[in-house]
Amino acid sequence: MGNKGDSEEGLWHRSLLGQGDAFGALYDRHRDRVFRHAYRLCGNHHDAEDIMAASFLELWRRRRKVRVVEGSILPWLLVTTTNMARNCTRSTLRYQRLLSALPRTEDLSDPTADSYRSYQDTLDQDLARALTTLAAEDLHLVALVVFEEYTIAAAAAVLGLSPAAAKSRIHRARQRVRAALDGDASTNPPTAPTPVLEGERT
Amino acid sequence: MNQFHVDDLFSDALRAELVSQVKKESPAAKRTRTRLWLGTGALAGAGLLGVGAAAAGLFVIPGGEKVTPLASPVTTTYTGTATVELGAPPEGTTGIQMELRCLTPGWFEFPDGAAASCSEEDAASDRLGWSGYTISLVPGQDSVTIKTDPEARWQLTAEYVKQERTPLGVNAKGETYGVESQESGTPDLIAVMATNGQSGYAYASDLHGGPMPSSPEDAVKNFSTPRPPREIPVFESDGETEIGVFMAAGSGGGIPSYPTRSAPPG
Numbered sequence A: 001m002g003n004k005g006d007s008e009e010g011l012w013h014r015s016l017l018g019q020g021d022a023f024g025a026l027y028d029r030h031r032d033r034v035f036r037h038a039y040r041l042c043g044n045h046h047d048a049e050d051i052m053a054a055s056f057l058e059l060w061r062r063r064r065k066v067r068v069v070e071g072s073i074l075p076w077l078l079v080t081t082t083n084m085a086r087n088c089t090r091s092t093l094r095y096q097r098l099l100s101a102l103p104r105t106e107d108l109s110d111p112t113a114d115s116y117r118s119y120q121d122t123l124d125q126d127l128a129r130a131l132t133t134l135a136a137e138d139l140h141l142v143a144l145v146v147f148e149e150y151t152i153a154a155a156a157a158v159l160g161l162s163p164a165a166a167k168s169r170i171h172r173a174r175q176r177v178r179a180a181l182d183g184d185a186s187t188n189p190p191t192a193p194t195p196v197l198e199g200e201r202t
Numbered sequence B: 001m002n003q004f005h006v007d008d009l010f011s012d013a014l015r016a017e018l019v020s021q022v023k024k025e026s027p028a029a030k031r032t033r034t035r036l037w038l039g040t041g042a043l044a045g046a047g048l049l050g051v052g053a054a055a056a057g058l059f060v061i062p063g064g065e066k067v068t069p070l071a072s073p074v075t076t077t078y079t080g081t082a083t084v085e086l087g088a089p090p091e092g093t094t095g096i097q098m099e100l101r102c103l104t105p106g107w108f109e110f111p112d113g114a115a116a117s118c119s120e121e122d123a124a125s126d127r128l129g130w131s132g133y134t135i136s137l138v139p140g141q142d143s144v145t146i147k148t149d150p151e152a153r154w155q156l157t158a159e160y161v162k163q164e165r166t167p168l169g170v171n172a173k174g175e176t177y178g179v180e181s182q183e184s185g186t187p188d189l190i191a192v193m194a195t196n197g198q199s200g201y202a203y204a205s206d207l208h209g210g211p212m213p214s215s216p217e218d219a220v221k222n223f224s225t226p227r228p229p230r231e232i233p234v235f236e237s238d239g240e241t242e243i244g245v246f247m248a249a250g251s252g253g254g255i256p257s258y259p260t261r262s263a264p265p266g
Helices: A008-016 A020-042 A045-061 A074-086 A088-093 A096-101 A115-131 A136-147 A152-159 A163-182 B008-023 B041-055 B120-124 B216-224
Strands: B065-069 B074-079 B082-085 B095-102 B106-109 B115-118 B130-136 B143-146 B153-165 B176-178 B189-193 B199-203 B230-235 B242-248
Touching (some): A020 B242, A045 A074, A115 A163, A136 A152, B065 B095, B074 B082, B095 B115, B189 B230
Parallel strands (some): B176 B189
Antiparallel strands (some): B106 B115, B189 B199
């Protein structure tokens, strides 16, 4: 077996065999990126936690459908996170009882007292709103390629698109987001042109 | 509170919940094993490899289940509900191991009521459309019936197997190690995987540490007071060579305190 067990595919395989610790290790590995992604899409801390949690629960519930891309489950997980965030109330409903039963640290700080934070909140929500103008598939592409720096080939693989189709879609999607953000004079677009990587990553 | 970090309390409880959900899938956790889904082609291949290797007696963790095929597998394609005849079971058969592949979408029910559902996408895919399942042999049984819609098409590979619980290992210090099960009980050293991905053993006393509840009220209190997960050492089977750490789940996240602990060695 070599050290296959250490790789992400090894951890995933062990998870499928019911080894909880392997799944725990995958959670540790990807939690923060999933959370940040959820936050970017909804602009709210509490909702982002719910979406992150629901994404991992969904990862396990739909484990039979997971596509491993470039040896990682993260692309699939991010696509699921995007779906969860798009129809937040509907998709987290399945896990609502569980989510509300999980303990949370009381947030005692008054959000309005911190001006930086409320400014940040506005920025976050503007971006989240601009992203809602995208069709689901385009949002998936933007999420994977622009925010998470996957190659177009990897994003296309997880979404079941041809690389060429993915490339032209992403070009249009980025123009859309930029237009949506420019329409709001109070914000600088945080989606400045990002170098897009093509081809397979080794 | 930091906007860009997950609340630790929330995260720890979620992690414990996920780990316990996954563990429900493990053969050790389920006496009557339900189903085992494998994700992709590569993984399915690896899974089969695992079965073969396990059958050959390789990397079976002490106390785990060893599955030996006793007859050559029968593969046949059917439409609708059908019974697959397997012939007389060889001496020593304890179960029937099956792989069901759906060729059309539908709902497929195994003899003991466990079921697999198959979507359009599953049926179209070589990788998604199969599920593996092992049932215990009922005395006199020589066939399996799969129930499904009249027009649903499926393919079943079934073979008689012998499932054996391997004995727990005993190290130089006289401590038992392996997988816990109903037959063997809880070993001193329980097989776990360290956070670095290495397989090893953690002391049951570390894993299930903490005083046992003294009353039902106490148990409820223990259970509902969240205790954060903690790091415990992971050893080789000798109980001395440390190879990593394991995050023992805190309580209050859905994992109750352990009812029994094995007596300390000696």
